[in-house]
Amino acid sequence: MTGTERVRVAVVFGGRSSEHGVSCSTAREVMAVIDSSRYEVLPVGITPTGHWVEETGVWDDLPSGTLPYVRDDRPDFSWDRLQHEVDVVFPLLHGPWGEDGTIQGMLEMAGVPYVGAGVLASAVAMDKPFTKTVFSAAGLPQLPYVTIQPWEWDAKRERTVARVHALGLPVFVKPARAGSSSGVTMVSDWGHLEDAVEGARKLDPKVIVEAAARHKREVECAVIQDLGGMPIASEVGEIVVDDSIGHTYYDFEAKYLDGTSQNVIPAEISTTQRDRIRAYALQAFDAIGGEGLARVDFFLTDSVDGGLVINEINTMPGFTPYSMFPKAWEASGIAYPELVERLLALALGRSTGLR
Known part of the structure; x- marks a missing residue:
């Protein structure tokens, strides 16, 4: 490649997971701000059945x-x-078959630079029980949870249900390896537990059940690396969900479809809480071996560790201009196009393989 040639960047999106549409939305917005004087963009789509196609990333007249x-x-x-x-x-893929280390492994084998976390960090962050194991080893505060392996639900259901009951009501039942609140059910009556688990198992045979945070506020912090590789944390934002129209938590519809959630940046929290959240975000990023970018999600509660517990880390968070990840960086002084440029520069500046 000569100094006059543009860098050719393949933007890969869609995929086989339940977050297919979210990935496409992210890709559409990212491609719109990539500097065409420096980069030649090749849109690559993966259909829900896993078929790779030459896409455009342009969708006209989508229904509301x-x-x-x-x-x-x-x-x-x-x-x-x-x-x-x-x-x-x-790789702007969300969920399994993309965000979980699979495409990262393929690119590592091919020796092709890519944006974002490597194989191990991607896989650990996608698997919620493994994420919690790593966070526990790192000393990060968490809520109690139970992992339900496929064989346990089939062969040891009574024992498994008893373990879940020990968490107390309410609980959240989730696929272990999904995102965007896909397949998530809040259970406030034990009579609904088995239906919730079966619903989650439609997306993932492994299920996690988490104790609900009491009187929680949902706060998030974004992390990127500087060009020297050092992780830095953004301003802290809060997700405010309108519960007057039936949203009891931050579900898929509230996130992406009906416009009832609001990002408040900076979050109205104390300086002590802000500093602790940012420190924990960097600690979580380091614990999984993160690279490039991540969004770290927390609950502010009325009980645990002074009111703060970590929920999860996302190695390829939602990336539309209205998503928390870019909005948090915008509030921290890095505009959306600059953020995209930073991530591409980081990817081009690192090697594949062991590093």
């Missing part, structure tokens, strides 16, 4: 309240072209 999707009638794209035709990959 719907998300874009990768079209199966687009020309085929052979994924091995990533090794031979591009300089860097921006």
Whole structure:
């Protein structure tokens, strides 16, 4: 590549997970701000069935309240072209088969630079029980939880249900390896537990059940690396959900479809709380071996560790201009286009393989 040639970046989006439409929304917005004088963008879509196609990333006349999707009638794209035709990959995939280390491993094998966390960090962050194990080893405060393995639910259900009952009501039942609140059910009556677990198992045979945070506020902090590789934390934001129309928690519809959630940045919290959240965010990023970017989610409660517990870490968070990750950085002095440029520069400046 000569100094006059543009860097060729493949933006990969869609995918087989339940977060397909969220990924497409993210990709549409990211591609719109990539500097075309410096980068040549190659949109690559993966359909819900795993078919790789040459996409455009442009969707006209989508009905209100719907998300874009990768079209199966687009020309085929052979994924091995990533090794031979591009300089860097921006994998904007959310959930399993993308955010979980799978595409990262493929790119590592092919020796192609890419944006974001590596194989191990991606896999650990996607699997909520493993994330909690790592966070526990790092000394981060968490709420109690129970992991339900497939064989336990099938062969030891009575014992498993008893373990869950020990958490107390209410609880949240979740697929162990999904995001965007897909398959999540809040259970306030034990009579609904088995239905909730079966619902989560439709997305993932492994399920996690978490004790609910009491009188919680949901706060989030974004992390990126500077060009020297040092992680830095953003301003802290708070998710405020309108519960007057039936949202008892920050569910999929509140996040992406009906516009009833609001990002408040900076969050109205004390300086002590802000400093602790930012410190814990960096600690969580370091604990999983994060790279590039992440968003770390917390609950402010009325009981545990002075009111603060960590919920989870996302290695490829939602990335539309209205998502918490870029909005937190905008409030911290880094605008959306600059943030995209920073992540591409980080990817181009690091090697694949062991590092």
